[in-house]
Amino acid sequence: MTALLERGGRRGRRPRGRPLLHTSYKQDMALLDTPGKRRWLSALLVIAVLAPFMLTDDILQLLAVGFVASIGAIGLNIVTGYAGQISLGHAFFLAIGAYTAAAVSGDPDGKVIGFGVTSILVWLPLAGLAAALAGVIVAPLATRLRGLYLAIVTLGLVFLGEHIFKEWDSLTGGPGVGRPSAVPELFGIRLDEAGAYSKEQKLYLLMLVMLVLFAVLARNLMRSRVGRAFAAVRDRDIAAAIIGVDLRRYKLLAFAISSFYAGVAGALMYTVAGYFDPGSFNLLLSVQFIAMILIGGVATVSGSIMGAMFITLLPRITRELPGVLPFISSESKDTPNVFQVETVLYGLLIIIFLILEPRGLFGIWTRIRNYWKAWPFSY
């Protein structure tokens, strides 16, 4: 081992022909630590960038929403997966981000509050910061409460938030009415209006860039001192406190970062649809995000993305069901209909994944990868 380290040296040059052999700490902690990851990720990125010029607009729109949901799911995974603080209040933080962004960029002469600053470079950070501030206010509860007590309190937060947003109709437009979402404008170009490229193509690329940015940020943060502190708090908070992790500080930080992600996701999420209603920030939205990280994989960034894409694409898949299974109706007044099947699938998938594959889609992926890595040997 020492010989290897010496040969590899500080800079950690790999011996020729042994791409998987790590000879320095830096190599061990690298984001893309194997040639396989480097190759596949670059391929995936190239496909993702070329996709808007090959796919139809409705699929692009769906993918764009999936990317935004991924940002939100990464945020929830930071507080729940990495730092172990169960939060059912994600919908509340999404709402704060969405309303901050919509208010900052809204039409000053409109029916609802608006300040007319349409640049995405202004409202996106503001939305994140506003949500992070709300997270900081909630965090002291997390330092006093543990486990399921915290889960129930954050659930209460969703109900309080829903009430506030429904009543504050000068900001939100009120239930059943809603308000226009944030106006995405970058360097003077409106991204939600068709120009040289269609609206969907532009929004898709925006969301893709945002997702890559926030995913890399999260991965980097989680392999730093902060990430290790989060993991220590999750695994045993008392032990963490004894070895010198300041529980109050790191729980606060976890909630703040997670809420920042949620705020950004909330701000972007409705720019695709263009309109949103205060009733949409309910318990079901929180549960959907919980489902994303559980189905995708707890405490993994790529898992959050897989889970979010899966949950976002699920309605699209179930909508095809009536063609295959004729007893399922596509009319909402019949039983069973696709909407019911879709909701039941959320529930069933959560149950099945938790019982049979607790590591989620990420776990399935690791098993497939390890199988082919050793192929044709079993290990």
Added chain:
Amino acid sequence: MTEFWQSVARGLGNGSIYALLALGFVIIYKSTRVVSFAQPAFMLAGAVLVTYLAAEVNFFLALVLSALAVALLALGVERVTVRPMVGKPVFVVAIITLGLDIVIRVIVNGFIGLDVRQVGDPWGLQTVNLLGVPVQQRYLAMLLTTALMVAALFAFFRYTRFGLAMRAAAFDQETALAQGVPVGAVFATSWAMAGGLAAVAGVLVGSGASVDQNLWIIALKALPAIILGGLDSLGGAVAGGLAVGLVESLVGTYQADLAPWLGQNFAVVSPYVLMLLVLLMKPYGLFGTPEVERV
């Protein structure tokens, strides 16, 4: 003054429903250390079942039958989805129950459809004069039913052999197992009891009103109740439930005059505000056992 006493009666009536639901949560929590988010679904199932049964048989018989049926359903659900997870982190099991809640509720909603259904209770909206205050009979019925069930439950835990076994398992599962307590049966029974309680609560909610797809929201108000009382205290659940009911009703009566800026439906969320306030002072609720950590 009449307004005040009517409000109190309504609060205690609704509060006793929350108390029944909260008892279900606490019984499951004590035996398995899990908060079961499936209670709203069981409540809805009980109410819907009675709307169908009441057309065939007497209301009270329908109530008992539906409670038994939902208890059986809860038993089956526990066996299939929760038992395999024994020993896993409680958060995971809690989320499984959240998934269960969604699945069961959608299926039950299929039996409600878009119309509202009646449970066929004998009292409806009739009132009775109690010390000069007209009080709706249904609130008295709710309070009475709850009092009976709570008395029966406490007697069960205090005087029966299986009640003792359940208390032993709640205190220390492994030791209880070593002493010959069938811990698996305790889990199953606690789920069945919680299911039955939720079904009765659902029927009471539907009495004098109607059963529709939004009924389940009411069951979530038992969550502030159990947090108020402390997750592992049966007495706390009853006290918390009644307190939540009272606060909600009084806020509903007076808030529009005293603090209109809080918005129209503030009464609906007032239990959550109460919960937050209590938790800031007492993190384990009013009667809960503080967790002592051994390092």
